[in-house]
Amino acid sequence: xxxxxxxxxxxxxxxxxxxxxxxxxxxxxxxxxxxxxxxxxxxxxxxxxxxxxxxxxxxxxxxxxxxxxxxxxxxxxxxxxxxxxxxxxxxxxxxxxxxxxxxxxxxxxxxxxxxxxxxxxxxxxxxxxxxxxxxxxxxxxxxxxxxxxxxxxxxxxxxxxxxxxxxxxxxxxxxxxxxxxxxxxxxxxxxxxxxxxxxxxxxxxxxxxxxxxxxxxxxxxxxxxxxxxxxxxxxxxxxxxxxxxxxxxxxxxxxxxxxxxxxxxxxxxxxxxxxxxxxxxxxxxxxxxxxxxxxxxxxxxxxxxxxxxxxxxxxxxxxxxxxxxxxxxxxxxxxxxxxxxxxxxxxxxxxxxxxxxxxxxxxxxxxxxxxxxxxxxxxxxxxxxxxxxxxxxxxxxxxxxxxxxxxxxxxxxxxxxxxxxxxxxxxxxxxxxxxxxxxxxxxxxxxxxxxxxxxxxxxxxxxxxxxxxxxxxxxxxxxxxxxxxxxxxxxxxxxxxxxxxxx
Numbered sequence: 001x002x003x004x005x006x007x008x009x010x011x012x013x014x015x016x017x018x019x020x021x022x023x024x025x026x027x028x029x030x031x032x033x034x035x036x037x038x039x040x041x042x043x044x045x046x047x048x049x050x051x052x053x054x055x056x057x058x059x060x061x062x063x064x065x066x067x068x069x070x071x072x073x074x075x076x077x078x079x080x081x082x083x084x085x086x087x088x089x090x091x092x093x094x095x096x097x098x099x100x101x102x103x104x105x106x107x108x109x110x111x112x113x114x115x116x117x118x119x120x121x122x123x124x125x126x127x128x129x130x131x132x133x134x135x136x137x138x139x140x141x142x143x144x145x146x147x148x149x150x151x152x153x154x155x156x157x158x159x160x161x162x163x164x165x166x167x168x169x170x171x172x173x174x175x176x177x178x179x180x181x182x183x184x185x186x187x188x189x190x191x192x193x194x195x196x197x198x199x200x201x202x203x204x205x206x207x208x209x210x211x212x213x214x215x216x217x218x219x220x221x222x223x224x225x226x227x228x229x230x231x232x233x234x235x236x237x238x239x240x241x242x243x244x245x246x247x248x249x250x251x252x253x254x255x256x257x258x259x260x261x262x263x264x265x266x267x268x269x270x271x272x273x274x275x276x277x278x279x280x281x282x283x284x285x286x287x288x289x290x291x292x293x294x295x296x297x298x299x300x301x302x303x304x305x306x307x308x309x310x311x312x313x314x315x316x317x318x319x320x321x322x323x324x325x326x327x328x329x330x331x332x333x334x335x336x337x338x339x340x341x342x343x344x345x346x347x348x349x350x351x352x353x354x355x356x357x358x359x360x361x362x363x364x365x366x367x368x369x370x371x372x373x374x375x376x377x378x379x380x381x382x383x384x385x386x387x388x389x390x391x392x393x394x395x396x397x398x399x400x401x402x403x404x405x406x407x408x409x410x411x412x413x414x415x416x417x418x419x420x421x422x423x424x425x426x427x428x429x430x431x432x433x434x435x436x437x438x439x440x441x442x443x444x445x446x447x448x449x450x451x452x453x454x455x456x457x458x459x460x461x462x463x464x465x466x467x468x469x470x471x472x473x474x475x476x477x478x479x480x481x482x483x484x485x486x487x488x489x490x491x492x493x494x495x496x497x498x499x500x501x502x503x
Contacts, residue, residue: 001058004123007113008047008106015043018105028098035260046102049077050130060122061129069137074130078137092142096135103131178273180219181259186226188217189268198245198273222254222271229256229269240276251277307344314340359401359481366430366437366501367392369405377413377428384422391429395437398501400482408478411471412441412497419445419495435503442496448488 008015016039023029053061053074061074069075085095110123172179178195182188219226221243229237238255253274259267314337320326321333374390381388409428416426424444431438479486484501 001054001119001122001126003115003119004110004126005051005054007109007123008051011109012040012043012047015047015105015109016040018108019043019102022101022104023098026097026101028094028101042102045077045081046106046134049074049134050106050127053130054126060125061133063129063132063136069133069140072133074133075137078134078139079141080137081134082138082141086142092139095138099131099135099138103128106131177275180271180273182219182226182269182271184230184267184269186219186223186230186269188219195273198243198247219271225254226256226269234258243273250275251280310340310344359404361399361401361482363397364400364402365397366395366400366405366439369400369402370409370428370430373406373409377410380414381417381426384417384420386417386420386423387425389425389427391427393431395430395432396503398437398503400501401478404478404481408475408499409439409441411475412499415471415497416441416443416445416495419443421445432503433500437501437503439499439501440496442494444494447492447495448490 016036019042020029020036020039082095106127107124110120110127113120115123172190173193175192176194178192178198180188180191180195222241225237225239228234234256236255236257238253240251240253242249242251253276255272255274257270257272259270317333317337317340321330321337326333370390370392374388378388413426413428420426420443426444427440427442429438429440429442476486479499482501484499486497486499488495488497490496
C-alpha cells in the first residue's frame with residue numbers, strides 16, 4: 001500500500017515531534033532521553049519495522065493463536081526493545097505506557113492526512129496490528145523474566161551507568177576550555193577544572209562535581225549579558241571580554257548556550273570561556289607590524305627625495321657662510337647646517353624601518369656581539385653613575401646580522417639608561433629556553449606609564465625631551481627581519497625588554 005509507505009517514510013520529523021509532545025504532556029520526559037536525536041532514532045526503528053513488514057506483504061498482520069511469533073520480525077523487534085530498555089532501568093509500566101503514545105502519534109498522522117475512508121481504515125488497521133505485535137513481543141519478554149534475572153540486569157546497568165558517568169566526568173574535567181553550567185537562577189550547578197582554576201589556582205580536579213566552594217554559589221560574572229540571554233530566551237549568545245582571574249587578566253571569547261533538552265526539564269545555561277589572550281596579542285602585533293611596514297615603504301619611497309634638496313641647501317649654506325660679507329651670520333649658518341644634519345640623521349633612522357632592507361645573516365654568537373660593544377655601554381653608563389651587569393649563559397650560535405643586532409642592543413640599553421635617574425643597575429642577560437635564545441635588558445627605572453604601554457614601539461611616540469621616538473620602532477623592525485619576537489614587562493621597579501630568537 002503505497003500511500004501508507006509514503007506517509008511513514010516522509011514524516012519522520014513530524015512523528016518525532018508528536019511523540020515528544022504527547023510524552024511531555026503526560027509527564028514522561030523527565031525520566032527519558034533529553035536529546036532530539038534519541039527520539040528520532042526510536043521513531044526510525046519503529047517506522048523501519050512497519051515498512052519492512054509492508055514490503056513483505058500488504059495484508060494486515062492480524063493476530064492468530066496459531067501464529068509462530070518466534071519467526072515474526074515485528075514480534076522479535078518488541079523483544080529486542082524490551083531488553084534494551086530494561087537494562088537502562090526502565091520499568092515495564094513506564095515502557096508500555098509511553099509506547100501507547102507512539103501508537104497514537106502514528107494513528108494521528110494517518111487521520112490528519114485526509115486519506116479516503118477505505119484507505120484510512122486499512123492504514124490504521126495495518127499500523128495498529130504492527131504495534132500489537134511489538135507489544136506482544138516486549139510483554140512476553142518482561143513476563144518470562146525471573147526476579148533474580150531482573151535484579152542482575154539492574155546491577156549490570158548500575159555498573160555501566162557508573163562507568164559512563166565517570167568517563168564523561170573525566171572528559172569534562174580534562175577539557176582544556178573552561179566550562180560552567182548554571183541553573184536557571186544563575187547559581188553554579190557544575191564547572192570543570194579549567195573553570196575552577198580561574199577562581200582558585202590551587203583547586204583540585206573534580207571539585208565542581210563532588211561539591212566544594214563553587215557548587216551552588218552565585219555566578220557573578222556577566223550578570224548583564226546573562227540577564228539578556230535568559231530574558232530573551234536565546235539559544236546561543238557570544239561576546240568578547242577581559243576578566244581578572246587567578247591567572248591574571250585574560251581575554252575571553254564567551255559563549256552562552258541553552259542545554260539541549262527537548263523536554264525543558266533541565267533549564268540550564270552552559271558557559272564556555274575560550275581564552276583568546278594570545279590571539280589578541282598576535283593580532284595587535286600584526287597590526288603594529290603592518291603599520292611599520294607601511295611606514296617603511298613610505299620611508300624607502302620618500303627618503304632619497306627629501307635628502308637630495310637637503311644636500312643642495314646644505315651645500316649653499318656652507319658656500320654662503322664662507323663668504324666675507326656673511327661672516328657676522330656664520331653662527332646662524334652653522335646652526336642651520338647642524339639642524340639639517342639632525343634632519344638627515346632622523347631620515348637615516350626612518351629608513352631603518354623599511355621591511356625590505358637587506359640583512360647580512362651569518363652564524364655568530366650573541367654573547368660575542370655583546371662583549372664586543374660592552375666597553376662602550378659601560379663607558380656611557382659610568383657617565384651616569386649606573387652599573388652594568390652582564391649575565392651570560394652558554395648559548396648556541398644564531399643567524400644574525402651583527403650590525404643590526406648591535407643597533408638593537410644599543411637602542412634597548414640606551415632606553416634603559418635614560419629610564420633611570422643616574423643611579424641603579426642595568427642588567428643584560430642571555431640564556432636559552434627550549435628552542436629559543438633569549439636576550440633580556442632590565443633597568444631599575446620607574447616603569448612605563450599605563451597610558452603609554454599600548455603605544456610603545458609606535459614611530460614618533462616618545463617621552464624624552466630631545467627624543468625622536470624611532471628607537472623602539474627600529475628595534476621592532478630589526479627583530480622582524482630576524483624572525484624573532486620583542487616584548488616587555490614593566491612595573492614600579494623597572495622595565496625588562498625580552499628579545500627571543502628561534503634556534
